[in-house]
Amino acid sequence: MRAAVLEKFDSPLVEQDVDISDVGPDEVLVRVVASGICHSDRSAHVGAQDRPLPLILGHEASGVVMRVGADVRSVQPGDHVAGSASAHCGVCAYCLRGLTQHCVDKGVARVGGPPRLSRAGNEVHPFVGLGGFATHMLVSERAVVRLPGEMPLDKAALLGCAVLTGVGAVRNRARVAAGETVAIIGCGGVGLNAIQAARLVGASRVIAVDLNPAKLERARQFGATDVVDASQADPVDSVLTLTGGGVDHALEIVGRGSTVEQAFAMTGVRGTTTVVGVARPDDIARLPPVIFMATEKRVQGSRMGSGNFRLDVPLYCDMYLRGQLKLDELISEVIDLSEVNRGLTELDGSDGARSVISFDLPSADPAVRTWAATQWSQGPRQQQKRKYCSGYSGESGLAVDPAHFSSTYPKRIVPMEHWAGYNRPNVP
Secondary structure: OEEEEEOOOOOOOEEEEOEEOOOOOOEEEEEEEEEEOOHHHHHHHOOOOOOOOOEEOOOEEEEEEEEEOOOOOOOOOOOEEEEOOOOOOOOOHHHHOOOHHHOOOOOOOOOOOOOOEEEOOEEOEEHHHOOOOEOEEEEEHHHEEEOOOOOOHHHHHHHHOHHHHHHHHHHHHHOOOOOOEEEEEOOOHHHHHHHHHHHHOOOOEEEEEEOOHHHHHHHHHOOOOEEEEOOOOOHHHHHHHHHOOOEEEEEEOOOOHHHHHHHHHHEEEEEEEEEOOOOOOOOOOOOOHHHHHHHOOEEEEOOHHHOOHHHHHHHHHHHHHOOOOOOHHHEEEEEOHHHHHHHHHHHHHOOOOEEEEEOOOOOOOHHHHHHHHHHHOOOHHHHHHOOEEOOHHHOOOEEEOHHHHHOOOOOOEEEHHHHHHOOOOOOO
């Protein structure tokens, strides 16, 4: 298989061939169709995480099952699946208590036997057991979930991390109720999903806080009722003023001790701070103990959405297909694997949306790539409305068979006059 391999921290990934082992009894071989580029990939890339090298980054991936091991029961060849770092064994003490995000046996690597991935006989490590920046993933059955056939795989790639973590933090951990007020610090991919989750559960006020005006503008599109530019005003004072005393819930998604302190200060009496961001191990948040007693505030964490990804991901697919969950707007750009280094570095100044690596780009021609990216950014509901694309390469309009959007980029472009002969799927 081809993969973008990290050989040295904070150095460019190198695209190269990697050997895949035979599929084990409890393993699944997936042909990757799309893979999102996440800030967790970037932090591992620069060495902020203690990871073995060489390493294949990528953990927001979707694709098609190619082969399964003899003991695999949940998926079969041809199934569309999404991967998640929240794999779980189902039998440890945490899993039996319903806390699958804390499973102690995620099946990240084989126990005994040859490694799943290797190069010249030496192990190549897939990031969190996935390694989505590659044409294929050989993973534990526990790390994938089957998707509805009508779910577009480019959008599905984002479900395993950004959507799972952001929506789950609001829905499963904070448990925001209708009418409550929410502040969200950090409006990247996870933050945008927390914002739209707060909107979906009926929060009366959703306040987005960030240093980047572009992220705040995008936050409004996802449901923020108010925005606070923390580069221009004190975020705590601004939130207290907007709410007249503090919010019911503050979610910290940046991963810094200082922003945890701000989130705590933004909550009102009996308010809850939910820490979602991944901070460095040596970072510290200082909170005055007397406030816990006097105001009955509380602080809690949320890991990978605090839920079971095999239950949550199908639900989020359904919400998307019903038009409730915004996923199209999370994708800012579609790139090829050869452009992964640019995608990683551009995260540093991102407006919050995701770059997605496609392994099925239709053409190297820039005109086709631009046209396809426009089509990619449109979800199934919009695709039903876009029967043709005029002005492509200065030529007459083209029509697209919408059924081909069910997995990835449009694979078939046909003249408009032949459109009438196509059966269009029923999409909500």
